[in-house]
Amino acid sequence: MQGLHGAIVRISKVMDVVGGVVLSFMMLITVTDVILRFLGKPITGTYELVFLGGAIVIGCAIPRTSGEGGHVSVDFVLESFPRMLKKVTMVFTRLLGIAFFALLGWNLFAYGTSLYHKNEVSLTLHVPYYPVAYVLGVCAFVECLVLLSGLIKVVSEVDHE
């Protein structure tokens, strides 16, 4: 189980690096575009690259944010539960999370395929949208793995006790 957990953490970290690089790229290309615009030579399609980049940034950050408990939740009620009820509730919420992201990932792939068939592209650079939908789908499935790792941890703690 440690191996599985370690692998999921490594994948999340790699995705986080991708998100960070894309965020830095978004900052640099926007600044360059603004400067060049004053010189009368804006970078064509910056708008499209930035919003598509934004999707990759946030999508790639989801698994690590989840792994580090960064998504906001209300825990003062859960903390007041008896130990066993707390663990049962945690198993329930992890399962709900897995189901949600599995459905989301599946539907993002379906959405990506429909974008591919409709040949949906950006206005200026004609960047196809479907790869971004597929990347977000992959992010959702990795998030499932992160939640699964959390679930295994909770269950093994129950067994241990």
Place this chain on the structure above:
Amino acid sequence: MSEVGVGVIFLVLLLGLFLTGLELAFAMGIIGVLGFAWLVDWNAAMGLMANDFFDALASYSLTVIPLFVLMGQIAFNAGIANRLFDCAHKFLGHIPGGLAIATVAGATAFKAICGSVAATSATFASVAVPEMTKFGYAKKLSTGIVATVGTLGVLIPPSVILIIFGVVTQQSIGRLFLAGILPGLLIAFFFAVIIFGWCRINPALGPKSDRFSWGERIRTVPEVIWPIVIFFIIIIGLMKGVFTPTEAGSIGAFTVLLLCLFKRSLDFTGYVKSVRESLRTACMVLLLVATSNMLGHFIAVTNVPNHLGEWVLGLKVPAALVMALVFFVYLVGGSFIDDLAFMILATPIFYPIMEKLGYDPLLIGIMVALTVCIGSVIPPVAICVFVVKNITKVPMGVIYSGVYPFLISLFVVVILVFIFPQIVLFLPNALMK
């Protein structure tokens, strides 16, 4: 069962899910999708789920959030706040409660480049509290002001709360930024007056510290000028329509980065840390926005906002009372759930009602932001107080006893803004039509 009935049941279920400790964003997505599937169709709900998620994340207007957060994180990790506090300390330290007033002045300047409420409280808890302790300040004053001063970030631009309000209600982010400036400065002014008055009544709370020569004071001024110049570049650029909010965020982040590299206050590791922390905050916020879109579509199908609006407008009670009740709901909801999450959840429901009552969208935005300010320092979920407690190890009770006097000024500003909306509307109307 009627659509409204289904809507109410699913919203109650949503609150139940919140209490199980499930991430708020996940809960909103799950209820939104299940509710939509119940009322419309399972396949439509599945399509909507992917569509809403893709549209929210691949949205140009929302890319402003990671960029402004990055700007704040770079400023935070480069220790810009330390230098701002040092400058304010040298100018104000010798008056009663001077170091606490310097904390307010330093934090106000820091807020101009860092929109994070918790980061400001964390920074000044590490920088200002030890200095105040050295000069014999009472813990309740030093920790109370540090916990409260973070709230300025909700109003003084670039504020993440105002950006999200602007996106949710389709208001100009530039005008919202301008609208937040005067109320933010007014709060800072009231904080300073309260500290001064409190320390005049009880000098033991905040003794005078060293008096510095004018030469020593002037030498610290350049440290303050640059962040303020960056702030004005952003605001004037937005005001004049020279660049979009996303471009303003990029330019802000880039110029703060250049400034820190030039001053050698940030290395590559510091930059990586800033990016990593920005991703955490931006991801948390945008996932809430994405899943609230799913919930929003379900709520729209239930017609709950329309029915609620008609019911409230049919009550024939004064509009001010309705507003007071709505903000009370924001305060209670935000206190128990999370201020940001509750704002994202509640604004699509309450905003149309407040607008129908004839209130200006900018005024509504600032009132919502002020409510979030108050929510971030009152129990049970007082993020700023928790941050200060963790850093200073001062008991919560002591911190709260120092927070309450400043809370009064927040309530006073809420009332002033409500009675005199010009405090909010003057700058946007004068500078940005």
